[in-house]
Amino acid sequence: MKKIFGKPESLSDKQFTYCPGCGHSLIHRLTAEVIDELGIMPRCIGVASVGCSVFADEYFNFDFIQAAHGRAPAVATGIKRVAPECVVFTHQGDGDLASIGTAEIIHSANRGEKITVIFVNNAIYGMTGGQMAPTTLVGMKTTTSPLGRRPETAGYPIRVCELLKGFDGVAYLERTAVNNPANVMKTKRALKRAFETQLEGLGFSLVEILSQCPTGWGMLPKDAVEWVDKNMKPYFALGVFKDIRAEEPQHVT
Amino acid sequence: MAQERSLMKGNEAIGEAAIRAGCRFYAGYPITPQNELTEYMSRRMPEVGGTFIQSESELAAINMVYGAAAAGARAMTSSSGPGISLKQEGISYLCGAELPCFYANIVRGGPGLGNIAPAQSDYFQATRGGGHGDYRVIVLGPSTVQELVDLTMLGFELADRYRNPAMILGDGILGQMMEPVVMSDAIEYDASPKKEWALGSSEGRSKHLITSVRLAPGTLEKHNMHLLEKYRKVEEDEVRYELYEVDDADVVLVAYGTAARVAKAAVAMSRQNGGIKLGLVRPITLWPFPKTVISDIAKDKPDILVVEMSLGQMYEDVLLSVCGKAKVSLLAHTGGGLPSEAEIVETAKRAKSSNEAIEVYPSVD
Amino acid sequence: MTTKLIMAGFGGQGVVLMGTLLSYSAMVQGKHTTFFPSYGAEMRGGTANCSVIVSDEEIPSPVVSVPDCVVAMNIASLGKFEGRVREGGVIFINSSLVDKHVSRKDVEEVRVPANEIAEELGASRAANMVMLGAVIKKTRAVELQSAINSLEKVLSERAMAYLDVNKKALERGFNEIP
Numbered sequence: 001m002k003k004i005f006g007k008p009e010s011l012s013d014k015q016f017t018y019c020p021g022c023g024h025s026l027i028h029r030l031t032a033e034v035i036d037e038l039g040i041m042p043r044c045i046g047v048a049s050v051g052c053s054v055f056a057d058e059y060f061n062f063d064f065i066q067a068a069h070g071r072a073p074a075v076a077t078g079i080k081r082v083a084p085e086c087v088v089f090t091h092q093g094d095g096d097l098a099s100i101g102t103a104e105i106i107h108s109a110n111r112g113e114k115i116t117v118i119f120v121n122n123a124i125y126g127m128t129g130g131q132m133a134p135t136t137l138v139g140m141k142t143t144t145s146p147l148g149r150r151p152e153t154a155g156y157p158i159r160v161c162e163l164l165k166g167f168d169g170v171a172y173l174e175r176t177a178v179n180n181p182a183n184v185m186k187t188k189r190a191l192k193r194a195f196e197t198q199l200e201g202l203g204f205s206l207v208e209i210l211s212q213c214p215t216g217w218g219m220l221p222k223d224a225v226e227w228v229d230k231n232m233k234p235y236f237a238l239g240v241f242k243d244i245r246a247e248e249p250q251h252v253t
Numbered sequence: 254m255a256q257e258r259s260l261m262k263g264n265e266a267i268g269e270a271a272i273r274a275g276c277r278f279y280a281g282y283p284i285t286p287q288n289e290l291t292e293y294m295s296r297r298m299p300e301v302g303g304t305f306i307q308s309e310s311e312l313a314a315i316n317m318v319y320g321a322a323a324a325g326a327r328a329m330t331s332s333s334g335p336g337i338s339l340k341q342e343g344i345s346y347l348c349g350a351e352l353p354c355f356y357a358n359i360v361r362g363g364p365g366l367g368n369i370a371p372a373q374s375d376y377f378q379a380t381r382g383g384g385h386g387d388y389r390v391i392v393l394g395p396s397t398v399q400e401l402v403d404l405t406m407l408g409f410e411l412a413d414r415y416r417n418p419a420m421i422l423g424d425g426i427l428g429q430m431m432e433p434v435v436m437s438d439a440i441e442y443d444a445s446p447k448k449e450w451a452l453g454s455s456e457g458r459s460k461h462l463i464t465s466v467r468l469a470p471g472t473l474e475k476h477n478m479h480l481l482e483k484y485r486k487v488e489e490d491e492v493r494y495e496l497y498e499v500d501d502a503d504v505v506l507v508a509y510g511t512a513a514r515v516a517k518a519a520v521a522m523s524r525q526n527g528g529i530k531l532g533l534v535r536p537i538t539l540w541p542f543p544k545t546v547i548s549d550i551a552k553d554k555p556d557i558l559v560v561e562m563s564l565g566q567m568y569e570d571v572l573l574s575v576c577g578k579a580k581v582s583l584l585a586h587t588g589g590g591l592p593s594e595a596e597i598v599e600t601a602k603r604a605k606s607s608n609e610a611i612e613v614y615p616s617v618d
Numbered sequence: 619m620t621t622k623l624i625m626a627g628f629g630g631q632g633v634v635l636m637g638t639l640l641s642y643s644a645m646v647q648g649k650h651t652t653f654f655p656s657y658g659a660e661m662r663g664g665t666a667n668c669s670v671i672v673s674d675e676e677i678p679s680p681v682v683s684v685p686d687c688v689v690a691m692n693i694a695s696l697g698k699f700e701g702r703v704r705e706g707g708v709i710f711i712n713s714s715l716v717d718k719h720v721s722r723k724d725v726e727e728v729r730v731p732a733n734e735i736a737e738e739l740g741a742s743r744a745a746n747m748v749m750l751g752a753v754i755k756k757t758r759a760v761e762l763q764s765a766i767n768s769l770e771k772v773l774s775e776r777a778m779a780y781l782d783v784n785k786k787a788l789e790r791g792f793n794e795i796p
């Protein structure tokens with residue numbers, strides 16, 4: 001009999017300690033499933049960033065390194081250049097990747113580093129207590145935008161996939177979500193494509209995943225999944241932004 | 254309105270004091286345990302017509318402050334260890350270009366990402382400069398929420414007076430705790446008659462240049478000697494400390510910040526119980542360090558015990574000040590550990606009865 | 619006299635407000651006081667606690683490792699802090715939500731049906747104030763009147779509508795203790 005639901009081999013026995021309804025745990029699980037399916041677990045190296053997923057290493061059964069805030073792509077670059085046979089990925093939040101780490105993400109994308117970036121966009125700083133993120137939506141209230149994000153002073157939410165699309169070193173880019181079963185399946189497929197891109201040595205790959213942060217948003221998990229549909233998706237279009245393996249990039253939305 | 258006591262969180266008290274000191278520019282990046290200061294400024298700055306920016310990183314924050322200070326504003330930033338490390342580049346530039354600014358380091362446990370517990374382990378970084386080049390930063394070490402307020406106001410003053418960054422070296426406890434505090438009245442600070450060196454409209458005056466690059470042979474040497482002269486003046490005029498029950502003490506404690514609160518209680522406890530007579534020197538300025546007073550005390554007190562929440566960092570300054578005249582022992586905690594009153598009294602007794610200086614560290618089995 | 623307390627519960631039970639009001643009342647009475655919250659990642663999982671010290675003398679560290687009193691607003695808090703109370707100390711239990719009793723023999727257990735009393739008053743959210751009233755009576759750390767007078771200073775604007783019921787809750791809790 002085929003086992004259809006069980007703990008992926010890549011995932012450790014450690015229980016997730018994220019808040020109930022948090023997207024990070026789901027994304028870890030999908031990552032582990034994909035790594036299992038591709039049979040690459042022993043040569044995987046994960047790079048944990050700074051944010052709620054700072055202890056991501058605890059959840060996986062392969063090598064991990066913890067990087068300084070925003071620097072994960074640079075750390076991954078160093079690892080991949082020295083150990084090109086390994087599959088190297090980062091797991092980064094939006095503050096980490098799109099604020100303090102903008103230089104690192106842009107330049108590793110531009111260099112076409114053969115790494116995979118798993119970008120968790122929850123539109124807020126979860127770890128430090130709900131401050132404004134570079135991806136916080138216009139008008140959204142956070143502890144450092146108490147009256148709602150005002151574009152006049154805080155600018156607009158950064159669309160990372162759109163930003164990176166123009167770099168020639170980028171081989172695969174997709175934005176997905178994990179707020180319903182269909183989106184979860186799409187995210188898994190996207191992660192697989194991204195890792196395959198790395199395995200084929202084609203260049204930089206990144207999957208941006210719209211993720212729920214019920215705690216930072218101050219809502220129940222069930223409201224948070226709806227909030228993604230209502231507020232995030234209209235601004236952050238889902239779809240494949242770049243796939244050099246496909247002839248024509250398909251835009252799904 | 255002043256004089257009224259209010260109950261305030263340390264982080265917020267710094268923010269309010271800064272505003273009352275005329276600070277109208279704040280740039281910062283979230284980090285625990287100082288987030289409430291950034292959050293406070295996001296609410297308060299717009300109310301007073303100032304600028305609040307959540308920068309994309311600490312590197313950006315300090316460079317924004319560099320710009321705001323150059324344009325004549327009282328400007329500040331704040332962070333905790335990991336972020337202050339990133340700011341070192343900008344701080345070095347501020348010192349080189351002789352720009353005033355104020356910042357707070359609400360210290361957490363390090364090295365690396367460490368933890369978010371209170372610590373004093375950034376003492377070296379703060380008092381030795383921290384970034385590249387020959388420079389000093391004025392370092393203030395408050396030990397109560399009231400002092401966070403008073404020293405924040407003083408910090409802006411000193412920064413302007415010496416055209417040099419001044420900082421508060423706090424810790425997670427001071428930032429997070431609430432304590433009664435009396436806010437001073439807002440000072441009459443008007444940034445409009447700009448500092449005469451600041452950038453602005455150059456109409457009718459010769460142009461201003463703010464820079465830290467001095468390539469022509471001899472010019473950097475000359476400039477750095479000018480800085481040294483300034484630092485000597487700071488050392489002469491700005492040393493601040495508190496003495497507590499030192500006169501008849503058998504063992505003199507040296508501690509600052511949160512560690513000094515506990516040390517003070519240890520002095521009182523031991524005296525109440527008729528135990529060993531302790532006294533306390535509490536440096537309030539960590540740079541300039543109260544060398545002279547400690548050196549004088551060492552002349553007739555054979556035993557000094559340094560109590561700190563780091564592995565012997567201020568200890569080195571005390572050793573340098575004492576210069577072999579007395580036995581200097583150490584009680585050190587690290588990584589978020591705090592000394593207790595009983596432990597201080599016990600260590601003081603041991604130090605006194607030992608022929609050699611002792612160093613006591615946390616036991617970790 | 620010095621009283622060291624740890625107050626704990628889940629997020630939304632108003633534990634921080636309880637501690638703030640106690641500390642504020644002490645300040646109004648001219649006492650030394652400190653308030654220290656749990657912060658950062660400690661708060662993940664939805665629990666909250668704070669340490670309050672009220673004293674006639676200067677307070678060394680605001681961190682309370684061995685409290686005189688623990689206030690457990692929910693069961694998890696009882697488990698977490700029961701062992702920390704000093705010998706002869708007091709553990710206040712919100713008996714509306716916690717059936718369990720203190721297992722130690724060397725501390726006193728005070729049970730306050732805080733939620734039930736608050737509901738009787740028509741404001742279930744005021745359970746924290748019922749509990750604080752009881753704490754004040756038992757510890758004598760501050761005067762009840764100071765707490766009642768200080769309420770409007772610590773309540774958020776939104777909560778000001780409940781000022782009166784909060785005052786009543788403080789009184790009811792105070793009178794719960796013989």
Ligand SMILES: Cc1ncc(C[n+]2csc(CCOP(=O)(O)OP(=O)(O)O)c2C)c(N)n1
Pocket residue numbers: 050051052053069092093094095096097120122124125126127128133213282283284285311335336339366
């Ligand atoms: C240099 C530095 N600055 C600031 C911090 C504090 N810090 C920790 S996590 C974080 C933000 C995390 O937000 P995000 O990347 O969106 O991840 P999330 O927690 O939402 O998953 C910050 C600012 C730090 N650790 N290091």
Ligand code: SF4
Pocket residue numbers: 017018019021022023024052122126127212213214215216
């Ligand atoms: S704060 Fe948000 S991102 Fe962090 S664990 Fe909780 S739900 Fe997840």
